[in-house]
Amino acid sequence: MxxxxxxxxxxxxxxxxxxxxxxxxxDTSTAFQGDGGLAPSPSKGQSAIAAMRSHYIRNILAPVDDRVLVFDPVDPDSARAPSHMNFRGNGRRPRDVRYAFDRVYAxxxxxxxxxxxxxxxxxxxxxxxxxxxxxxxxxxxxxxxxxxxxxxxxxxxxxxxxxxxxxxxxxxxxxxxxxxxxxxxxxxxxxxRDLLSPEPTPPGPGLALREDAASKISVVGIxxxxxxxxxxxxxxxxxxxxxxxxxxxxxxxxxxxxxxxxxxxxxxxxxxxxxxxxxxxxxxxxxxxxxxxxxxxxxxxxxxxxxxxxxxxxxxxxxxxxxxxxxxxxxxxxxxxxxxxxxxxxxxxxxxxxxxxxxxxxxxxxxxxxxxxxxxxxxxxxxxxxxxxxxxxxxxxxxIDRHVAQYVQAIAQLRAEISELKEKLAQNSGAPMLSDGLAQVHEAQARLASAAATTRAAMEPCAAHTAAQALHAAAADYAAQAPTEAERAALASLQARCAPAAEKPRTAWPPLPLERPEAAAHDPACAALYDAVHACADAQLRADAETMQREALEQVLKTTVAPRLVQLVACTAHTTAALQAALPALVETDAHAALAAAAAQGAQVLEQVAGHTIPPSPAPAVHASPQRSVAATAASPARRLVRKSPRRRALRAPAPRASVGFASHAAPAARPRPSLAIAPRRASVAPSLAPRASVGARAEPASADPRKMVRPAPDRMRRPSRPPEPSEAPSRPVARASSGRAAPRVSVAPASRAALRASVAPSAEARPSRSMGAASAAPDVEASKAPPAEPAAASEAAPEAEAAPAALEPPAPRSAPPPASGGAPARRGLFQRQRRI
Ligand SMILES: Nc1ncnc2c1ncn2[C@@H]1O[C@H](COP(=O)(O)OP(=O)(O)OP(=O)(O)O)[C@@H](O)[C@H]1O
Known part of the structure; x- marks a missing residue:
C-alpha cells in the first residue's frame, strides 16, 4: 500500500x-481636441462607454508555464489604455494570484x-x-x-x-x-440512471446505491x-x-x-x-x-x-x-x-x-x-x-487456491501451455538456426562464384585447344577416305596446321569445389540448398564451356577452313566461266569436247558447293563467227550490245547470273591454284582443263551489262583492263547466291557461308585476294571487295601468293600443272585473232 x-x-x-x-x-487613435473642437471630447462620451463596461470581458487566466497560472493578472495593455478604456472586469481590481498544479493545460x-x-x-x-x-x-x-x-x-x-x-x-x-x-x-x-440500458430507468428514485461490509459502493441493477x-x-x-x-x-x-x-x-x-x-x-x-x-x-x-x-x-x-x-x-x-x-x-x-x-x-x-x-x-x-x-x-x-479437483484442469492447462511454448520455442529457435545456415550457404555460394570465375578464365585456352584437336581429328578422318591426291594434300595441310594443338595433352578445366557449409552437416535443408546452388553453378559452367568450345571451333573454321573454301570455289567459278567463254571460239575438236566436259564439271561443282549455275554456252552459234563474237566481247562496251543482232543477244540472253558474279569477281582470279584441291571431290576436273593462267588473267572490270561478262576475252590477260566506271557497276545482286544450298561435305559456319556466297557475288570493286595463308587471318569477305587487279600485276602476284601461305600451311600440290604461258594453242590462236580485229 x-x-x-x-x-x-x-x-x-x-x-x-x-x-x-x-x-x-x-483604441489609441482618439485625437486630442482642444477647447475649440466641435466634436464631443472623450471625457464627454465617457458615460456612454462606461455603460458598455459591464458588457466587456477580459482574460483572467494567464498560464505562466505548464504548472503555474496566474489568476486575474494585471493586464499591461489595459494599463496603457486611455482612462475611459481602462476598466476592470466586473469592476474588480486585479488579484494577480498564482496557482501551481500538477499540470496546467493552456x-x-x-x-x-x-x-x-x-x-x-x-x-x-x-x-x-x-x-x-x-x-x-x-x-x-x-x-x-x-x-x-x-x-x-x-x-x-x-x-x-x-x-x-x-x-x-x-x-x-x-x-x-x-x-x-x-x-x-x-x-x-x-x-x-443507467445510460447504457436499452430500457430507460423507470422514473422515481432510480437505481439504488448499496454499500457492503467492506464499504464498497455498488449500484443495484446497473x-x-x-x-x-x-x-x-x-x-x-x-x-x-x-x-x-x-x-x-x-x-x-x-x-x-x-x-x-x-x-x-x-x-x-x-x-x-x-x-x-x-x-x-x-x-x-x-x-x-x-x-x-x-x-x-x-x-x-x-x-x-x-x-x-x-x-x-x-x-x-x-x-x-x-x-x-x-x-x-x-x-x-x-x-x-x-x-x-x-x-x-x-x-x-x-x-x-x-x-x-x-x-x-x-x-x-x-x-x-x-x-x-x-x-x-x-x-x-x-x-x-x-x-x-x-x-x-x-x-x-x-x-484463489485451487481445490484438488481443479488440479486436473490445471494440469491440462499446463500441458497445453507447455506444448504451446514448445511450439513457440521451436519456431524461435529454428529461425536463428535457419538464418545462420542461410548465411553459411550464402558464403559458400560466394566461394563457388569466385571458383567458377577462375575456372571460366582457364577455360578459354582449353576451348581453343579442344577445337583445334577436333578439327585435326576430323581432317585426319577425312583424309583417310579422300579419293584424290589433291584432297589428301589439302587435308594434310589442315592437319599440319592443327598439329601443334593436337600434340598437346588434352587439358581439362578444374571441377567446381564441393565445400558444403558447416550447417549442412546437421541441417538437411541447408545441405539441400547448398547442393542445389552447387549444381546450378556447375551447370552454368558447363554451358559456358560448351559455348566457348563452339565459338573456338567456329573461329577455327572461319579463319582456317572457310577462306580456303571460298577461294577454291571462286577459282572453280572463274575456271568454269573461262572455259565456257572459250568454247564458242573453238572449232569442233577433241580439245573442245574436253573443255566442254571440264566446264560442265566445274559448273556442277559450283552448283553443288555454292549453289550457282553456269549453263553451257551454245557452241554452234559461236562456231558460226567466232572472231566477231570474241572481238565484240573484247571491246565490250555496254552500248555495243544494243547494236548486236537479235540473234547475238539471244546468245547472250541466257547468261547466268552466277557467271556474272564469277566474272566480275576478280579477286580470286589471282590465285586459282587452290581450286584444284577441292573441286575434284565430286567431279574431278582434269588438270589440263583448269588453266591457271587463264583464270588468273580474269581481271575483267565490271561491265554495265553483267551478261557481257559471260564471254570474257582471253586477250585481256595481256591488256590492261579498263578501270571500272560507276555506271558499269553491276546493279543486280546475284539472286541465287542466297539460295541457301549447303556446300556438300564441308560444314561451314554461317558467317563463312555468307562470305563464300559474297565471294562469288558480283562486285565492281573486286581486287585480287591475298594468299590462302593470308586469307586465313583476314575476313574472306574483304577479298571480294578488292579492286580489280591489272592482269600483269595479277600474274606477277601469283607467285608471291603461292609463297605467302607457307606460314599457315604448305602450298597445296597442283594436281596438274597448267600448261606454260600461252601453252594452249587454241587460246593463243584466239588471242591472235582478237588482236587482228
Ligand atoms: N478545450 C476546448 N476546446 C474547444 N472547445 C471547447 C473546449 N472546452 C469547451 N469547449 C466548448 O465550450 C462549450 C462548452 O463546453 P462543455 O459543454 O464541455 O462545458 P461543460 O463544462 O460540460 O458545461 P456543463 O457543465 O454545462 O455541461 C462547448 O461548445 C465546447 O465545445
Missing part, C-alpha cells in the same frame, strides 16, 4: 467566438495532451489491480464534457483511454486473459457491457450521452444537467495455470460532473433552477468532502474524522475515488473569461485544496 496524492490538473478552455467579440479593443492544448498527462500513466496500474479515477470539475460551460467525452471528430478522454487500454491488453494477450466491462450512469436530481473495441466504446458513450439529460442554458447551449460516471472494470488473470491463481481486478471511474452555476448569473427558472440547485448541492457536498479529506490528510490517516460522503449520491459514489484505494486525477476545467470570474476562482481554490488529499493505493489482488 502506497500513499498517493490526488493529481490535480487545470485545463483552460479557449474563449469562444462570443467571448472574443466582447474583448476590449485598445487553451491550445489538445485532447491527447490531456490524456497523456492524466489517464495514460494510470493504465498500467489499472491492469495490475490499482483503482483509478478521473473526474472533471468546474463551472458550467467550462469544457468538462468536452474534455471527458469530446466529439466524434475530436474524441475525449473516454475514447482515448479505451484505445490505450485495448492496445495494452492486446500487447499482453499472450500472458494474460483480460476482461473489460463497463457501465455508464448519471446522477440527475439525486437519482441514478448493466455491464463488454465492448470489443474502442470504437464500440465510442458508439456506446455517444448513445449514452444522447440519453443523458442535457438542456440549453444561458451559459451553455448543451449543458449537462447531471453528473455522469463511466466505470470500467478490468479483471485480469495470468494464462499460466497454477495451484494458486492470482487474479487482478480494478476499476477506472471517469466522471463528468455537472457544472456549478450561480442562480443569479444563469437566470434559470423552474426545472432548470431545480436542476441547478441539485447540482450545486452535490458539488457543495463534494467540496465539504474535499475539505474534510484535506484536513485529515486522507481518510485512513485519522480515525474518527467524519467525511460527509453521505450528503449526496455524488459523494457516496466518489467516496471510493476520493478517500479510498484509488489513484485519482482531478481535471479542473476553467474558463478564461471574466464573465466566469467567481466560478473560475472557486474552481481554482477547490482544485488547489484537492492537491492535499492523500489516498492509500493498494493492489486489488485475489489469490
Amino acid at each position: 502506497t500513499d498517493s496524492s490526488i493529481q490535480v490538473v487545470v485545463r483552460i478552455r479557449p474563449l469562444n467566438a462570443k467571448e472574443i467579440a466582447l474583448l476590449p479593443r485598445v 487553451p491550445a492544448a489538445r485532447q491527447r495532451d490531456v490524456y497523456s498527462g492524466t489517464v495514460e500513466p494510470m493504465l498500467a496500474g489499472l491492469l495490475n489491480g490499482f483503482n483509478a479515477s478521473v473526474f472533471a470539475y468546474g463551472a458550467t460551460g467550462c469544457g468538462k464534457t468536452h474534455t471527458i467525452s469530446g466529439t466524434s471528430e475530436d474524441p475525449g478522454l473516454i475514447f482515448l483511454t479505451m484505445q490505450g487500454l485495448y492496445a495494452r491488453i492486446e500487447a499482453e494477450s499472450s500472458e494474460y486473459e483480460t476482461d473489460v466491462r463497463l457501465s455508464y450512469l448519471e446522477i440527475y436530481n439525486e437519482t441514478i 448493466t455491464e457491457h463488454t465492448p470489443a473495441s474502442p470504437e464500440q466504446v465510442l458508439e456506446m458513450i455517444t448513445e449514452g450521452n444522447q440519453r443523458r439529460t442535457q438542456s440549453p442554458t444561458e451559459a451553455n447551449a448543451a449543458s449537462s444537467r447531471s453528473h455522469a460516471v463511466l466505470q470500467i472494470n478490468v479483471t485480469r488473470r495470468p494464462r499460466t495455470a497454477g495451484t494458486v491463481e492470482e487474479r487482478c481486478s480494478a476499476s477506472l471511474n471517469v466522471i463528468d460532473l455537472a457544472g456549478s452555476e450561480r442562480a443569479s448569473a444563469t437566470s434559470n427558472h423552474g426545472l432548470r433552477m431545480k436542476e441547478g440547485a441539485n447540482i450545486n448541492r452535490s458539488l457543495l457536498a463534494l467540496g465539504s468532502c474535499i475539505n474534510a479529506l484535506c484536513q485529515t490528510g486522507g481518510a485512513r490517516n485519522v480515525r474518527g474524522r467524519h467525511i460527509p460522503y453521505r450528503n449526496s449520491k455524488l459523494t457516496r459514489l466518489l467516496k471510493f475515488s476520493l478517500g479510498g484505494n484509488c489513484k485519482t486525477v482531478m481535471i479542473a476545467c476553467v474558463s478564461p473569461s471574466s464573465a466566469h470570474y467567481d466560478e473560475t476562482h472557486n474552481t481554482l481554490k477547490y482544485a488547489n485544496q484537492a492537491k492535499n488529499i492523500q489516498t492509500k493505493v493498494s493492489r486489488n489482488l485475489l489469490h
